[in-house]
Amino acid sequence: MQKKLVVLTGAGISAESGLRTFREMGGLWEEYDVTEVASPQGWEKNMDLVLQFYNERRRQLVNAVPNEGHSGLARLEKNFDVHIITQNVDDLHERAGSTKVLHLHGELNKAQSTVHKELIYDIAGKDLNPGDLCERGCQLRPYIVWFGEPVPAIEEAIDICGTADYMAIIGTSMNVYPAAGLIDYIPHGTKIFIVDPNDIPVHYSKKVVHIKEKASRGVQLLAEYLHNEKGSKPPPMSPHSP
Numbered sequence: 001m002q003k004k005l006v007v008l009t010g011a012g013i014s015a016e017s018g019l020r021t022f023r024e025m026g027g028l029w030e031e032y033d034v035t036e037v038a039s040p041q042g043w044e045k046n047m048d049l050v051l052q053f054y055n056e057r058r059r060q061l062v063n064a065v066p067n068e069g070h071s072g073l074a075r076l077e078k079n080f081d082v083h084i085i086t087q088n089v090d091d092l093h094e095r096a097g098s099t100k101v102l103h104l105h106g107e108l109n110k111a112q113s114t115v116h117k118e119l120i121y122d123i124a125g126k127d128l129n130p131g132d133l134c135e136r137g138c139q140l141r142p143y144i145v146w147f148g149e150p151v152p153a154i155e156e157a158i159d160i161c162g163t164a165d166y167m168a169i170i171g172t173s174m175n176v177y178p179a180a181g182l183i184d185y186i187p188h189g190t191k192i193f194i195v196d197p198n199d200i201p202v203h204y205s206k207k208v209v210h211i212k213e214k215a216s217r218g219v220q221l222l223a224e225y226l227h228n229e230k231g232s233k234p235p236p237m238s239p240h241s242p
Contacts, residue, residue: 002081005226006164007073008182009086009093012171012196013215016067017092019060038146047130047139054142055127058108061090062125069170069195069215070096072223080166080226085157087172087179089144091124102160104153104179110143154178161185168222170195171215174202193222 011019036042037053074097076082084093084101089108093101113119113134120143121134132140145151157179161167164186174180183192183202192208194200195218202208209225211218 002079003165004163005076005080005082005166005168006161007082007084007168007170008172008179009084009088009170010172011088013069014088014090014092016069016214016216017064019064019090034147039148040146043141051128051130054108054144058125061108064090064092066092066096067216069219072219074098076223083160085160085182087176102153102157104151104157106144111140112143113138114141151178157182158185162187164190166191166193166226168193168195169200170218174200193225195219195222
């Protein structure tokens with residue numbers, strides 16, 4: 001039976017694919033006030049601005065490609081039961097080949113009815129505009145969990161973490177809740193790996209292995225750690241890998 005690897009990913013894993021992060025210097029927060037583009041209040045105040053913001057992100061995503069961090073996680077499915085819980089709204093994990101991906105904060109390539117929350121539509125590569133309506137005649141909004149909104153997928157994420165054999169935290173500051181609290185739900189004895197060039201404040205009593213690399217190189221090292229414990233060799237990296 002395959003060991004279960006639960007991976008929590010954040011903006012850092014997609015940064016190497018050219019997707020700009022919100023929190024880094026020069027990131028999107030400096031061009032847009034978060035309350036204007038990622039909150040229910042911002043939507044009520046200026047729907048056009050919010051739609052423009054996510055349309056720009058969606059256009060950028062069309063040209064982005066998965067990096068070796070994404071691909072390396074997908075390859076780990078050959079030897080491990082890999083479950084990815086991502087705070088990212090891009091689809092790079094799926095495009096890299098990962099088959100079990102849970103999006104905590106929504107998906108950029110989907111739209112949701114403003115009234116009938118169960119109505120969700122695929123809009124990959126398309127703009128979302130004022131007047132775009134759901135089948136019941138209500139305005140569509142980005143399928144994004146904004147600040148101040150509940151995170152519907154968190155219960156499923158907690159259940160996934162509850163049976164982890166290993167946990168990897170990749171490219172996230174562990175400052176955004178409730179995602180950062182998922183570490184509290186892994187079983188006692190679960191080994192934790194952190195892949196990030198920066199110091200990540202994880203206050204935890206269990207053993208933590210910190211791989212101080214960006215995702216592309218860090219996931220390769222993670223694979224080596226895991227396969228050494230399992231007694232098998234990691235699959236080779238892609239020809240274009242650094």
